[in-house]
Amino acid sequence: MLTLQNVSYTHPNKELLFDNINLSLSRPGKAALVGNNGAGKSTLLKIIAGALHPSSGQVRADAKPYFVPQVFGQFNGLTVAQALQIEDKLRSLREILEGNVTEENLALLNDDWTIEERCQQALSHWQLEGLDLAQQMQSLSGGQKTRVFLAGIAIHQPNLVLLDEPSNHLDTAGRQLLYGYMQSTSNTLLVVSHDRKLLNLLDMVFELSKRGITGYGGNYDFYREQKQIEGQALQEDVKSKEKALRKAREVERDALERQHKLDARGKKKQAKAGVPKIVMNTLRNSAENSTSKLKGVHAEKTGAITQELQALRNELPDQDKMKFGFDHAALHKGKILVKATEINYGYEGLPLWRSPLSFQITSGERIALKGLNGSGKTTLIKIILGEHAPKAGSIYRADLAAVYIDQDYSLIDNRLTVYAQAQQFNYSALQEHEVKIRLDRFLFSKDDWDKPCSALSGGEKMRLSLCCLTIRNHAPDVIILDEPTNNLDIQNIEILTAAVNAYQGTLLVVSHDQYFLEQINIERTIELSQPL
Known part of the structure; x- marks a missing residue:
């Protein structure tokens, strides 16, 4: 079970990234964490993994998370065994087998007598046959580094696995192995990815945004359908608010026209009746005050509707705005x-x-x-x-x-x-x-x-x-x-x-x-x- 309660994170420069995040993932759930760049997805994974501390709130997990990061530069000075945090255990096993059976070696090994065999099997499965665990991480390609950390899942055998863009550096064969793992594993998974084929293998989607986290009980295709429904409803709200704004402006215009006509009619009557100038000035000031109040009332109404409309427009998806707009006239199909x-x-x-x-x-x-x-x-x-x-x-x-x-x-x-x-x-x-x-x-x-x-x-x-x-x-x-x-x-x-x-x-x-x-x-x- 993974639970986040009122988790917030503020950058060292005092900029708030996200606030009061609540999330619950039961074993053996498989969930995606999606959101726009800058929403804080990778930061949230690091907080769950224990690599970062939240500014406030609590993270509870009934198992130690295993984290496959997106960036590997921090491991370049380490060997493969050190990056996987198994060097001490492997050294202890070798020393015990050579006869150096100390309490320290036994404690470090912790009865994990199959560690070497699991390493070989896991690396072989991820197409890293013959990889020397003493090899420097910086000598590996991006895809090989990813495979090393994916192999670490079988080596460490965790119950909770966090993956940050795991398919980024993988070729087609590597992705197929990853998809196979996602489908067959009984691990609890929380995955940040833009690989929509991978996201469709998961059972639910959490969307991280400025509004917090919203959960959708289905795979990525289901999430997209729900977002489209939400988008259509949002478009209808925008249209409705635009109509309301037009109506409010028409009412404002009609009311001011009526007021001007009444004022003009009143002036004529007063002039014909020979009303003294001082009284005329008083009546004119009164009419101007009435018009000003009327304008203020309508401006308040239209202003409120305009603010609501702008807020709705800010929530509209951006991709429909962006088209190439090319002049295609010079292209000759079939040439x-x-x-x-x-x-x-x-x-x-x-x-x-x-x-x-x-x-x-x-x-x-x-x-x-x-x-x-x-x-x-x-x-x-x-x-x-x-x-x-x-x-x-x-x-x-x-x-x-x-x-x-x-x-x-x-x-x-x-x-x-x-x-x-x-x-x-x-x-x-x-x-x-x-x-x-x-x-x-x-x-x-x-x-x-x-x-x-x-x-x-x-x-x-x-x-x-x-x-x-x-x-x-x-x-x-x-x-x-x-x-x-x-x-x-x-x-x-x-x-x-x-x-x-x-x-x-x-x-x-x-x-x-x-x-x-x-x-x-x-x-x-x-x-x-x-x-x-």
Whole structure:
């Protein structure tokens, strides 16, 4: 059983992250923790894991949590055994087997005589056969580090497991192993992830937002359906409030018109009756006071409705605001853009691919580029872009305009501000206010325009990349996305999905996120063979 009661957390700079969080997860529950970037999902997991202390409130768990983090840089100076916190136990086992049977060694081993065997089995299951537990963590790739910590689940055999973006660095094979674990385990799970296929394997969803935590009793698809229903109800509330505001303004206008007519009629009567000037002034002041009071009453009503309407509008989802808005006129569907015949690439005289590649890319296609880590996906992209020439075979490449959005968002110049970066793509000489309108549409408000791009998160850099393409206006022939959903929260993935689906040109995507590939209507796959 995991229980959070009135948990709050304030950053060291005194900024409140979340307040009075209450959550209950019974064994063997499997739950997702979702929310926008900056909502505090990773921080909340660290608090539950004991790596951070809440500013107030209590965390209770009937089992010690095992935590698979999202970032591994803090372990680079450690060995695999040290990162998994099993070095002392393994050393004690070796010393006992060598005859050094001390109370200290027995206490450290704690009757865990199968620790070495479990390590070998767990590492082998996660495709880390032969990995030396004395190897430095910094020598491993991101995917290998993730697999090490996932193997730690079978090694430590916890009842409560916390996972922070566990599929981020995993290739397709690694993700399949992770999905299998999620389905078969009897562990209690709390998972932060943007991998919607993974989220659909869980029994419930907790949404963390400024309003606190809201629980939904179903998987991610169920959560999305409920959010859509809530969104539709919110849209109806907005429409109803807009109608009420229009009605209130009409009533205000009619009332003031009636008042003006009454005042004018009264003036005429008074003038005809020869009312003294001093009395006329008194009556005029009285009429003006009445009009002023009437205006005040109606202004209060319309002001209250306007505030309620703005609050409702602030809750509307953002992804519908963000469209490419390209001029697609220059795109010719079906035109051959790239044709490769028996191509290969080589490093140190050795061919990169076991089998040479032959393929054709035509305008308007949506293609996934798949292969294991190290299979040469990035190399093939550079060949398609004309940055590399194949060492064998031939390739035809039409005169095409391509945009490559890589994992490091190289499209963004970290030396520039957000506004200056947008201006780099202002080829059609849009006015300053038009550029800022488009930035605002992609959630970059006035407060963000002078912010350095180096300070942006991955999701913000993705949004700014998309915004730059809209400012550019003319649709590129090809957009290439390299693992675009890595490190994005669900909100930004939805934004990316909506924007990509509005694009009519050729799309080439490298991604292990099968759900994302389905959502953007990928038509076929170029599969790379195992590298030599």
